[in-house]
Amino acid sequence: MELAPIILFTYNRPHHSRMCIESLKANAEARESDLYIYSDGARGAADESGVRAVREYIHSVTGFRSVTVREAEHNRGLAASVISGVTEVIAERGRVIVVEDDLLLSPFFLRFMNDALTLYADEPRVGNVHGHLFRMHGLPDSFLIYHGDSWGWGTWKRAWDHFESDGSKLLSALRARGLCSTFDFGGAYPFTRMLERQIAGRNNSWAIRWKASLLLAGMLSVNAGRSLVGNNGFDESGTNCGGGELIPTDLYTDAPLTCSLPATITENDEARRKFRRMYRLYNSKLHKAWVMAKYKILKR
Numbered sequence: 106m107e108l109a110p111i112i113l114f115t116y117n118r119p120h121h122s123r124m125c126i127e128s129l130k131a132n133a134e135a136r137e138s139d140l141y142i143y144s145d146g147a148r149g150a151a152d153e154s155g156v157r158a159v160r161e162y163i164h165s166v167t168g169f170r171s172v173t174v175r176e177a178e179h180n181r182g183l184a185a186s187v188i189s190g191v192t193e194v195i196a197e198r199g200r201v202i203v204v205e206d207d208l209l210l211s212p213f214f215l216r217f218m219n220d221a222l223t224l225y226a227d228e229p230r231v232g233n234v235h236g237h238l239f240r241m242h243g244l245p246d247s248f249l250i251y252h253g254d255s256w257g258w259g260t261w262k263r264a265w266d267h268f269e270s271d272g273s274k275l276l277s278a279l280r281a282r283g284l285c286s287t288f289d290f291g292g293a294y295p296f297t298r299m300l301e302r303q304i305a306g307r308n309n310s311w312a313i314r315w316k317a318s319l320l321l322a323g324m325l326s327v328n329a330g331r332s333l334v335g336n337n338g339f340d341e342s343g344t345n346c347g348g349g350e351l352i353p354t355d356l357y358t359d360a361p362l363t364c365s366l367p368a369t370i371t372e373n374d375e376a377r378r379k380f381r382r383m384y385r386l387y388n389s390k391l392h393k394a395w396v397m398a399k400y401k402i403l404k405r
Contacts, residue, residue, distance in 0.1 A: 108215070109222050109259060110139040110198045111169075114186055115206045117147065117155025119162050121337055122206045129204070130168040134215035139198075140169040143190045146177040159206075184311040188270060195262045200226070202259040204334075210236075210257060211333040213361045218259045220364040221247065221327045230370045232264030232324030233315075237334035239387075240353045241379050244330040246362040248373040251287060252380065253319040253326045255312035257334035267322040268315060272304040275317040284320055290377070294384035325372060327364065331357035352387040 111129065115122045129135055142163045147153040166172050177186065187203070195201050202218045204210065214236050221234040233253035238244075269275050276297070279285050285297045299313045319326065335356035367373075 106219065106223055108134055108138045108219050109200045109202045110141055110194055111202045111204065111215075112141045112143065112190055112194055113204050113206065114143050114145070114183065114190065115159050115163060116145045116183070117152045117159060118206055119155065119158040122159050123162060124337060125204060125206050125208055125210070126163075126166055126168075128208075128210040128212075129215070131212040132210065132215040133212070134219060135169055137170050138215065139171045139173070140166070141173045141175065141190070141194055142166070143186055144174065144176045145182070145186050146180045148180040182309060184309045187311045188268070191260075191265060195260070195265050200259065200261045202257075203255075204257050207337045208257055209335040209337050209356060211356055211358050213358070214257060214333040217247075217329055217333055217362050217364055218257075222259050222261065224364055224366060225327055226261060228370060229263070230323065230325055231327060232260060232267065232319050232322060233326040234259040235326050235328045236332070237336075237354065238329055238332040239383055240332075240355055241383055244373075244376055244379065246330045247364040248328055248330060248376045249325040249367065249371065250328055250376045250380065251320055251325055251372055252290075252328075253316050253324075254328075255315065256336055264319070264322070264324060267318050267324070269318045269321075270311075270314060272300055272314055272317075275314060275321065276300050276304060278321050279317060282321070288317065288320055290381040290384050293381045294388050325370070328376070329357075329362055331355075331362060333357055333362070352383070 113125065144160050144163060147156045160176060163174050191201055191203060200222050218234055218236055225231040231249065235254045235258045237254060237256035279288055279297065286292065288296050296313065296316065299308065299310060300317055302308045303310050303313055332354050335354050
């Protein structure tokens, strides 16, 4: 089996980048995988030393079949970097696995991702593979859901061709087709509002546009039933993760997960119910206040 290339997006956090790459290298498949590292340019003088340190480190990375470093001369921002980087590599290779520098990967992450990318390669109703799962229990090793996400994910060119970068077009289509409730898990989480904020320039999320693009294309995501991805970026160092982890993740490292085709290619109803309950619980004002209070105490 030809393993999918891995794309890693970095900026100015050498410690995070090192931890992410070391966790990738703990995967047995790493040494047979091609790694593409995208390094964004500094936004300003304050970020230049961090960018230089990251670039010095990534040029020393070994442990993969090949390592290709692509450095941006100027700052592009995370969204533009991801969109252009994925488009570039997927045009060359047909499929990709994508991680960002603040992620920690289970030693079974690459196995699951490659198994799913191979198993569903020719299934037009599936457009995304996702290795992360917030704290939930009782789900199978893999399941299908209309909910593409962005922490340790993969896709194929046939699906990425449906990516729409214009948030206004996506929002209009979601409303016209009555899909906003599905998008928001019945009001449990404000993904539609996130898209509205992207349109207004209040965030620059590529992920909310990918999520909407998949739903509008009628494409399901293959999701790991236990989280093979953790996020190390809740320390105010990242672009989209602030202080305090709002929704907890339990990184699974015990054994490989089995990715298998279900009897029918359709959404797992129990998974949607669990996601809805999870988002409703962790998006409550009381929970948010508790997380922020806890984070402030821990920072002292």
